[in-house]
Amino acid sequence: MNYSLATLWHERPRFLPGIMAVAFSAVLIALQCGLLLGLFKITSIPVDNSNAHIWVGSRDVLSVDLGRPVQLSLMARLAVDERVEKVEPYYQAFASWIKPDGGSALVIVIGAELDDGNMGCVNELNQEMRDALTEPNSVVVDRAEFDKLGIQNLGDYAEINKVRVRIVGQTDSLKSLAGPYVFCSRPTAIMLLRNMTPRDTATYFLVRLKKDEDPEQFAADLNQKYEKRRDMDVMTSETFSTRSRVHWLFKTKAGIALGYTALLGLLVGAVVTSQTLYAATAASSKEYAILLAMGIPRRKVTGTVLVQTFWVGLFGIVLAYPLVHALAGLGRLADVQIPLPVELLCIAAVVTLVMSMMAGLVALRSVRKIEPMNLLR
Amino acid sequence: MSFPAEEDDLPALRCVSIVRSFSDGGRSRNVINDVTMDLHSGQITLLMGPSGSGKSTLLAIMSGLLTPDRGQVLARENGRMIDVWRLSPREREQFRLRNCGFIFQGYNLFPALTARQQLEIVLRWGEGTSGREARKRADEMLEVLGLKGKEHKKPAQLSGGEKQRVAIGRALIKRPKYCFADEPTSALDWGSGQVVIDQLQKAAHEYDSTIIVVSHDHRLLEHVDVSYHLDDGRLTETDIPVNRGGEFESWRAGQ
Numbered sequence: 001m002n003y004s005l006a007t008l009w010h011e012r013p014r015f016l017p018g019i020m021a022v023a024f025s026a027v028l029i030a031l032q033c034g035l036l037l038g039l040f041k042i043t044s045i046p047v048d049n050s051n052a053h054i055w056v057g058s059r060d061v062l063s064v065d066l067g068r069p070v071q072l073s074l075m076a077r078l079a080v081d082e083r084v085e086k087v088e089p090y091y092q093a094f095a096s097w098i099k100p101d102g103g104s105a106l107v108i109v110i111g112a113e114l115d116d117g118n119m120g121c122v123n124e125l126n127q128e129m130r131d132a133l134t135e136p137n138s139v140v141v142d143r144a145e146f147d148k149l150g151i152q153n154l155g156d157y158a159e160i161n162k163v164r165v166r167i168v169g170q171t172d173s174l175k176s177l178a179g180p181y182v183f184c185s186r187p188t189a190i191m192l193l194r195n196m197t198p199r200d201t202a203t204y205f206l207v208r209l210k211k212d213e214d215p216e217q218f219a220a221d222l223n224q225k226y227e228k229r230r231d232m233d234v235m236t237s238e239t240f241s242t243r244s245r246v247h248w249l250f251k252t253k254a255g256i257a258l259g260y261t262a263l264l265g266l267l268v269g270a271v272v273t274s275q276t277l278y279a280a281t282a283a284s285s286k287e288y289a290i291l292l293a294m295g296i297p298r299r300k301v302t303g304t305v306l307v308q309t310f311w312v313g314l315f316g317i318v319l320a321y322p323l324v325h326a327l328a329g330l331g332r333l334a335d336v337q338i339p340l341p342v343e344l345l346c347i348a349a350v351v352t353l354v355m356s357m358m359a360g361l362v363a364l365r366s367v368r369k370i371e372p373m374n375l376l377r
Numbered sequence: 378m379s380f381p382a383e384e385d386d387l388p389a390l391r392c393v394s395i396v397r398s399f400s401d402g403g404r405s406r407n408v409i410n411d412v413t414m415d416l417h418s419g420q421i422t423l424l425m426g427p428s429g430s431g432k433s434t435l436l437a438i439m440s441g442l443l444t445p446d447r448g449q450v451l452a453r454e455n456g457r458m459i460d461v462w463r464l465s466p467r468e469r470e471q472f473r474l475r476n477c478g479f480i481f482q483g484y485n486l487f488p489a490l491t492a493r494q495q496l497e498i499v500l501r502w503g504e505g506t507s508g509r510e511a512r513k514r515a516d517e518m519l520e521v522l523g524l525k526g527k528e529h530k531k532p533a534q535l536s537g538g539e540k541q542r543v544a545i546g547r548a549l550i551k552r553p554k555y556c557f558a559d560e561p562t563s564a565l566d567w568g569s570g571q572v573v574i575d576q577l578q579k580a581a582h583e584y585d586s587t588i589i590v591v592s593h594d595h596r597l598l599e600h601v602d603v604s605y606h607l608d609d610g611r612l613t614e615t616d617i618p619v620n621r622g623g624e625f626e627s628w629r630a631g632q
Contacts, residue, residue, distance in 0.1 A: 003490060003498060010489030010531070286485045290547070291502065293442060295474025300502040373442045375481050375559075 004307040008315075011280060015312060018276030022316025022356050023323070025269025030324040030348040032262035034338035036249060039258070041337070042177045043248040044241040046092065046110055049122040049174070052206035053215045054078075055090075055240045056222075059230050062251070063244040065108055065178050067092055069201035074232055077222070078205060083213040088113045089202035090120040091189035094179060098159035099150025106179040107149070109139075109160060111189020112206075119206040122174060125183060129169035133185045137192075140169035144335045145180035160192045175335060177248065269352070270359045273312060277363035281305050285370045293372035301367050309360025313353040320352075321345065387453050388415035389587040390439060390555060395448035397434055408434050409445070410610035416603075418453075418554070421574075421581050421588040423597055426607035432591040433559055435607065439589065440477055440557045441469045452476070452555070474503055478548030478586075482560035484540040486532040492519060492543045493528040496550045503551060518546045522576060538569030545576050549584070556580060558590045567596060574600045 008015050041048065046064050047055065056078065058068035078087045091111035098104050112120025114130040121130060129140050139160070141149060149158065156167050160182065174181055184192065197203065209218060215236040222234040235243065249255030281288075288301045324345075328338040397409040408431040416422050416439075426432050437443035439450055441461045451458040454476070464472060486495050496515035500506035506514070519528055522542040532540055541561065548556055558577065562570035574597060580586045581602075590597065598604055605612055 003487075003494065006494070007487065007489040284487065286483065287487045290479055290481070290485045291499070293440070293473065293479045294477060294499060294503065294548075294551075295470050295472070296499070296503045297470065297474075372479075373437055375479075375483075375485070 002307070004304050005311060007280075007284075007304075008308060008311050014280050014283070015276060015308075018273045018312045019315045019319065021269045021272030021276070022313050022352060023320040025265045025355060026317045026320035026348060026352040027323050027327070028265030028269075029262050029351055030320065030340065030345060031327055031338060032258050032265070033344050033348055034324075034328060034340050035336075036255070036258055037339045037341075037344060038337040039177060039248060039255070040245040041339070042175060044244040045174055045176065045181070046122065047237050047241040047244060049124065050112070050120055050206070050237075051123070051208070052119040052237055053209045053213075054207035054219060054234060055237055056205040056207065056232055056234050057203070057240075059233050061233055061243075063247040064240060065092070065094075065244070066247075067203040069197050069203060070205070070232055072200045072202055075205055077226065077232075078207055081218070081222070083209050083218055084207055085210045086117065086119070086208045088119055088206050089186065090204040090206050091186060091193055091197060092203045093193045093196045095161045095182070095192060095196070097149055097180075097182070098162075100152075100156050100158050101150055103150060105148055105150075107160065107182045108176060108179050109182045109184065109189055109192050111184050111186045111193070114185050117208075119208055122171070122183065124171040124174055125169070129171075132168035133183070133188070135166075135168065136185075137163060137165045137188055138168040138184065139165045139188070140171060140183040141167060141180055142174045142176075143170045143172055144175045146170075149180055161195060163192055165192070173337070175337075266351070266355050269316075270355050270362075273309065273356050274359035274362040277305060277309055277312070277360055278366045280308070281363060281366040282369075285366065286375060288367070289370050289372045289375050292370060293375065298367065298370075301370070302364055305364055305367060306357065306360050309356050309363070310353070313356030316356065317349050317352055387458065388451075389418040389453050390416040390589075391449075391451040391458065392416075392435075392439060393449040393451065395435065395438055395445045395450070397431075397438060397443070397445045408610050409438065412448075412607075412610070412612055414605060414612060416587050416589060418587045419581050419585045420602035421577055421590060421600070423601040423604040424589065424591045424607060425593065425595075425598075425604060428593075430607045431610045432607050436557055436559055436589060436591050440479070440555070441473050454554075476554040478551065478553035478556040480541075480544055480548045480556065480558040480561045482563050484532065484537075484544045486540060486543055486547075488532055491529050491531055492524060492535065492539075492546075495543055496546050499547055499550055514550060515546075518550045519543075521579075522546050523572070536569075538565055538572060541565060541569065541573055542576065545573060549576070549580050549586075552584045553586060556586050556588045558588065558592075560592055560594075561590060562592065562594050562597065570594070570596070571600075 044064060058070050061067050075087050078084055093109055095107055095109045096104055097107040112118060114121060114133055125140060132138055133140060151167055154167055157164055209215060219234045219236050226232060292298060328340050331338040392412055392414045395409050395412045398405045398407045412435060424432050438445045444462060450461040452461050461469060461472060493515045496518055497511040500511040500514060516528060519525060524539060524542055562573050577588050581588045
């Protein structure tokens with residue numbers, strides 16, 4: 001057996017706090033990253049779950065939920081481009097929801113075309129729901145938001161911006177971050193948002209390009225063409241999705257807070273690991289000192305400590321990941337999506353291992369302190 | 378002080394006018410005071426003296442672990458004498474790797490490693506010996522030390538004497554030209570102590586090693602080839618052990 005591993009096994013009570021600290025870090029990092037990923041997905045649901053190639057919004061729009069009205073007349077700029085197959089307006093804005101039994105909540109109303117070739121309807125709205133939404137003032141909300149919106153059953157009534165609406169359907173897993181999504185038809189949205197969206201405006205225009213046309217090129221061309229007017233932003237759906245996620249992650253306190261927590265986890269793990277290894281190395285300093293006296297290079301001792309940090313890191317990760325999956329499962333029970341793709345787990349493992357090795361480097365100061373001469377005093 | 382040496386009988390280690398002082402309460406105090414001595418291969422040299430007389434300091438200087446303020450430590454290597462303290466730190470480390478073994482009062486064995494691994498590690502880390510070869514040599518050494526069958530034992534499973542024998546094995550496994558032992562028998566009963574000194578004698582004779590033992594233990598006197606007495610940093614007395622009289626007695630008689 002490897003000497004480092006033998007030492008680790010023999011002195012497991014000494015190394016256990018370090019392993020637990022790494023496990024703690026790994027759990028925190030993996031869960032935080034999972035949560036961030038879940039958050040990523042939530043913030044761009046309207047873009048990711050619809051079928052437009054291009055989203056056109058107000059200039060420098062930061063995120064899909066922060067769109068400002070754009071003049072309907074701008075649609076003409078899009079429609080005349082020969083690469084365009086179809087353009088349709090899309091409405092989205094925050095609105096006040098009054099629950100059936102009183103009380104209010106902030107919601108995001110999304111109004112799109114409902115026909116078969118539509119681009120704005122989220123894919124979860126099936127034919128039956130879209131048919132139901134053709135009825136004026138009817139809406140669909142996500143099942144997970146029922147409690148928040150005071151809804152008991154389908155068919156319940158509520159108010160949006162003082163207009164009475166009827167819940168005619170429910171989606172699954174389209175929970176929002178800022179406020180529950182309320183899906184409706186374009187005419188219903190215009191009615192509900194009439195005070196926030198001036199006449200002759202929409203929040204976005206959605207564009208479908210003809211076959212084989214390049215959305216990236218189209219967006220670049222139009223942005224360049226209308227650069228000076230500064231009245232619209234043309235984005236591919238991928239660009240807009242990423243922009244929305246990045247905005248939420250890095251420009252809102254939610255993303256920063258999650259990032260800090262992950263960092264804090266790393267730091268705690270690093271400090272405890274470092275101290276554990278420092279103490280373990282210091283405890284063996286006399287044994288190492290003999291070897292140094294005999295001329296064995298200090299780098300061999302350094303190498304052993306670093307190999308120990310590697311094992312501590314690896315054991316910590318092995319201990320952590322079943323726990324991560326269990327906690328993610330608990331999250332799902334509470335309707336919190338914590339996706340844990342293999343890539344994420346690998347990255348979290350690498351980050352944790354690197355942290356552990358860095359902690360080992362810090363602990364190496366105990367190796368530098370080993371002085372064979374001290375054995376002779 | 379030095380013994381006469383034939384041209385083909387250069388000392389293995391020669392200390393010349395060694396001075397070393399330490400700061401004591403702001404004042405400088407000479408711990409080693411102009412010490413000159415020769416040590417020969419194939420012999421055990423005992424360095425005795427009261428606590429604080431500078432024995433361990435002299436041992437550290439001789440072994441290349443502590444820099445002297447003045448003087449030279451000349452070691453014979455490949456037929457010539459090299460000044461250990463004129464080597465660069467890296468060269469000195471390599472010199473120790475090639476030539477030096479150490480035994481201390483505390484056995485300082487890795488608690489997690491077996492007796493065999495304690496020895497293997499010296500060969501594998503020091504000489505880059507292959508795992509199989511290191512294991513073979515470790516087992517041979519343990520057998521010589523009477524520890525056959527205890528290769529798998531960890532320090533906690535060994536007696537004090539056995540632990541010290543493993544420590545001796547660790548010091549001798551690379552067949553060092555010099556072996557420095559600081560109070561190797563102090564923590565042992567005389568039976569175990571005798572085993573230790575037997576092994577050191579065997580190393581001196583079989584490997585032609587130069588063994589330097591620092592000890593308070595007067596019982597060692599009759600088992601060593603040469604003995605020095607260090608007092609207040611000076612070599613004040615040289616005892617020639619009765620059973621080793623031979624050549625040294627005749628040399629002294631001729632003075």
